[in-house]
Amino acid sequence: MHGLVLDSPAALAEEATLAALLRCCVREVAGPRGLVWPAPPYLLLRVAGTLLRVRTSGGAALRFDGPPERLERGAWQPLTSGELVELAEAALSDRPSPPGAELAVPAPSSAELDVPAPANPEFAGQVAASRDAVAAILRARADATPPADPWLASEQALVYGHAFHPSPKARGGDGWLRYAPEAHAEFPVRLLGVREDVLAEEGDASALDKLGEAPTGYRLLPAHPWQLGLLRPAFGVELVDLGPGPVVAPTSSVRTVYAPDAESCLKFSLDVRITNCVRKNAWYELAGAVELTSRLTPVFEELSGRFPGARWLPEPGYRSAALGSRLLEGLSVIVRASPWTVCSPGVTPVLAGALALGTPPWDPLAWWSAYVSAVAPPVLELFFRHGVVLEPHLQNVLVGLDPSGLPVEAVFRDLEGAKLVAGRHDLAGLHPRVAESLTYDAERGWARVVYCLLVNHLTEIAATVAGDDDALLRELWLVARDVLAARADALGRPLPLSDLLAGAPLPAKANLGVRWSRAADRAAGYVPIANPLA
Known part of the structure; x- marks a missing residue:
């Protein structure tokens, strides 16, 4: 740790920052170039000509078991986040186009993708700022009292942020800590x-x-x-x-x-x-939230007839x-x-992102089956039957737990990310900018659903449930496949869902590419990763 006290806020922040950036490099830098190899118990990758290794578990979630290392003069040396930033900068400066631009995976059109600059002078500072923010959060959290409300406590549990983002806790402005949920503000x-x-x-x-x-x-x-x-x-x-x-x-x-x-x-x-x-x-997002609430109210009323555990938070x-x-x-x-107004009596809403950080349940297969059955079928039903795109990622889903801790309800939120599939809805009479902000074409909408539901969400929950048990992880995905296959049958086997069950690669959002290119988030492409349902 180069002088850092083990388990100090600074050391924990360095470890988390290094892990997040390394995951990005596996997914967006080395992976698309064929420079990642399994060498049990390690995963090897090459970034800007340097060989790196780390012990992994959790499948696509890339949970790291032990410190990453780099090969230097024939010996393995500890890797620091600063060294990895330099390697990533060298590799990214050499890339001709953003991730996702040339892949046969649904992604924004080429017109929406900005070609990255040969250098990004802000990048290293953003990574360092995120690392410093995590350390500040850990120090503040040690002296703070968590809320008694279990839902609020789960909302304030995401200390390290997005596992596949190079600077998940970088925040602009001064005085942010007094408003930070992670510090129990x-x-x-x-x-x-x-x-x-x-x-x-x-x-x-x-x-x-x-x-x-x-x-x-x-x-x-x-x-x-x-x-x-x-x-x-x-x-x-x-x-x-x-x-x-x-x-x-x-x-x-x-x-x-x-x-x-x-x-x-x-x-x-x-x-x-x-x-x-x-x-x-934005003004059009304000109008869009009210418009979507009006349109989705009858849709969710119908949805709850098929899936009694499905809930949403209207705006x-x-x-x-x-x-x-x-x-x-x-x-x-x-x-x-x-969420307390929509969950059933005796059901406690908990942020899915907090569950991804937890400990394995007492009966992993039964718990996982209940979890996937609560979260996934309503999302698929909304997309294929109603032409509605939800973003069911870890921060947009609350899972309702019964008194025994079993998932029984799923609460979906944040209408900014919800969209209508173009051509499936009559948007006449809406301001053109509002209508534009409310729609995705079917291909882009499906990519967003798959990324949020599987890549961002279920892979992380599965990794937590399985721990370092690879055999159990495989069993979990067989259970998930059965749940999704049953929904596919009920929906008439739509082609995108059939392709997913057949093992089509999953689209993973390229957060590193977005930060490097300093592009808008909507310009993010996708990189393909292996499908655990195959």
């Missing part, structure tokens, strides 16, 4: 008053009125204090500052908070880059101030239902 929202004639509102945002009282002629608008500090709006007659409001707790996305007083979650705009994106509510309305586009978007807040 809580803080009062700031209450603003918007004069009624400049109020921007659509749908039902009445839950916001439970947070306090506005003066006569004004409507209440809660604001995230971090965002308010970034925007620095001019207060006057049309927009007034009413001071601190009720205390809220941030959920895993940072900008979405749980407001117990409103019995709702509040999704704020936040002009800060978190992982790949600046987390701002019935938003509120902001019509004081120019900057403040309209920057001060906007979307109301989202709380």
Whole structure:
């Protein structure tokens, strides 16, 4: 650890940063070039001419058992994140196009893909900033009290972030730690008053009125204090500052908070880059959330008839101030239902991402069968029968556990990532930009479903359930295959699902390529990885 105290925050942050970047290199740098080889108990890969090795388990999840090493002058030496950054930079500078551009795997069109620059001076700093953020989170977490609410505790458990991202905890701006869910933060929202004639509102945002009282002629608008500090709006007659409001707790996305007083979650705009994106509510996303809630309400009512455990968190309305586009978007807040309002009595919602970090259940096969049966069939039903694309990744799914810990419900959330399959829905009458933001073509939509459901989600849960037992991991995927095959039969064996069951490669999102090319997240391509269902 080069002078770091073992298990200190700095050492743990270095270990996590190195592991995440190495996973990216396996998937996006060495893998597509055929420079990854199994050499049990190690996995070998070559990056920029340097041979690396690491012990692995968990299949496609690439859980590392022990420190990665590099071959130097015939001897294996410990690898550091700084050294791997230099190797990755050398390899990425040599790549002619972004990952996914030349692959026969569904990906955005070539027009959407930006060719990476020969160098990215920001890259090393982003990786280092993410590592430093993890260390800061670990130090703050050691002195903080976790919430008593088990759901909130699970939301605040993702200390290390995305396992396949080069800088999962890099965050822009100053003072971020006081708003960090991983540090068990809580803080009062700031209450603003918007004069009624400049109020921007659509749908039902009445839950916001439970947070306090506005003066006569004004409507209440809660604001995230971090965002308010970034925007620095001019207060006057049309927009007034009413001071601190009720205390809220941030959920895993940072900008979405749980407001117990409103019995709702509040999704704020936040002009800060978190992982790949600046987390701002664009005007068309505000309108899109309300539109999708209206359209998906009858769909989920029908879905719950087939799958009683299927739940979702509607986003019935938003509120902001019509004081120019900057403040309209920057001060906007979307109301989202709380998971406690949709889960059955006695069922506890837990973030799937937190379950991926947990310990194996007492009966792994039965637990896994219940888990896959709760999460996967509703997603497939929505896509093939209703033309609806969900993003069921680890941060967008809450799993409802019964008192014994068995998965019995699946709660899907975040309508920003939900889309409608083009040609399957009548979007006449919508603003063209809103309609565009709500749709994917069928190929792109299917790639997104498969990536989120299988690559990002189920592979991670399976790795946790199996631990280092490769035989059990194979059994788990046989169980998953049976669940998906049964749904395929019920849907009439649609070709994309048949191809998946036949072993077609899985599309894995290229987060390293996106960060290296400094492209928008929507420009991310996919790299193919082996299909464990084969």
